[in-house]
Amino acid sequence: MSGRRMIHVITPGDHFSPLTGSAIPTVVHGLATAAEQAGEPRAAVVVDRSTWQPRYDSADVIEYAGARGPRRRARYVDALRGRLGLTRSAVAAYYRPIADAVRAQPPSIVVAHNAPILPWLLRDSPHQVVLYAHNDLLRTYSRREAGRMLQSAAAIVCVSESLAEQTRARLPGPLSPRVHVVGNGVDATQFSPDPDRSPSRLRVMFMGRVIPDKGADVLVRAIAQLSGADLELLIVGRPGFAVDAPLTDHERQLRTLAAQSGADVRFRTFVPRPELPALLRTADVFVVPSRWPDPSPLTVGEALATGLPVVASRIGGIPEAVGDAGILVPPDDPAALAEALRGLINDPESRSALAAKARARAEQRDWSWSWRQLRAVLARV
Known part of the structure; x- marks a missing residue:
């Protein structure tokens, strides 16, 4: 230089x-x-x-x-x-x-x-x-x-x-x-696990731009297939950075889909970056259901650093970011995503093992x- x-x-x-x-x-x-x-x-x-x-x-x-x-x-x-x-x-x-x-x-x-x-x-x-x-x-x-x-x-x-x-x-x-x-x-100091978290129910989280390319609707369809599972889905984000912007057609369709799913699906608006670490610590599983070849989403690294098992689409640069610290599924495939989530729900030891791998990978990257x-x-x- x-x-x-x-x-x-x-x-x-x-x-x-x-x-x-x-x-x-x-x-x-x-x-x-x-x-x-x-x-x-x-x-x-x-x-x-x-x-x-x-x-x-x-x-x-x-x-x-x-x-x-x-x-x-x-x-x-x-x-x-x-x-x-x-x-x-x-x-x-x-x-x-x-x-x-x-x-x-x-x-x-x-x-x-x-x-x-x-x-x-x-x-x-x-x-x-x-x-x-x-x-x-x-x-x-x-x-x-x-x-x-x-x-x-x-x-x-x-x-x-x-x-x-x-x-x-x-x-x-x-x-x-x-x-x-x-x-x-990733900032592995800012994003870190909550060692005291002991949830009464499993929280699955999506965080990112709520647009069709990011596939939040794929995740809602997957959650709908997990009837009887004691979990909630939290979708965090908006298409842009405006907290109070009117809902887009896609967001309205997503809420209708959620209401029809029979699952506990909640929505939260855009969150400024300083609030993300604490919010991620409230999750148990993080999902990146992109249907487009996302080159390298930052949310993957932030979830890994928080010690979250990550389930993500096998597309674009996402597999490179996840490595062996998560589970990859075909994009735009709610059934495959539901099966991966079902495996994590039914196997706490697998969740713990992936959480440890996730944190270790983030510390190295x-x-x-x-x-x-x-x-x-x-x-x-």
Whole structure:
């Protein structure tokens, strides 16, 4: 790294604040904290000045005045421009204030989270730019456009091998060796088991965005098949961060499904991150029923650190996050999920064994583990 400071760029308009559950700010906070603890120069993060406070104190804040994001039609036109070998002008305008803020800084390592446009915007700057992919960013890009946008990227980091495979497949051959994997970590001190918990009934928990992709409805259908089991299901979250936003069609359908299930299903709205550890300690089993290839959900690590047996979909990067500390089932399969839950309900010893494995795995994969992976990548660029 040659003593250079690291500047993280998060998605425009995202909040570098513990008041949200947004994944990228959580990852940046974890990496920045671990890096400083390892003796690295204090990191910085580029943040739209209008975003929420208080902010995490793990990095210096570089503020900028954000531009208006491109609308759907502009994004469609951008995709067409990209196919024609032209610059995606709308997204470039959206990120240009960020690029200008970065250009004003001394030469640094710029970590562009989910921003494939940024290596191109900073291609003639003294900064080293690393694309940090949390999702499949290049699905609307041709290989030619991806090569043009990322030619100047020093490295391309993906949060799971599953995502890395997708990314390599979308890149021209010469760029493929620049793809590296840095798995998401967890704060194993903040998230920890409750040694005194002795529940009168089993609590199964889902926590995350309540949208169809995340599969909370699959879990409700599975719970409905466990008639007679002494348990409750708690679904925590909303589609976004607004606690009192009107229910979406999907949320209303989910509540109808829950009422028809005959099971004890309860709902709780979005919870700020500082409240998550205590809430997770009230659970006995954690379920990640995603029906889409989630690259690396942070909730898996947080549940493992809390010492919870995890039952999760075998899709995307989820199996990499769970390892041997949980049970994997086919996605969108309520019967298979119900069978896995039934096994845990009927076998307390199996639950205890998985809980111990879960905690051990989380302790091995904290944010210092993630930082060491990223530090090794940066040492090679």
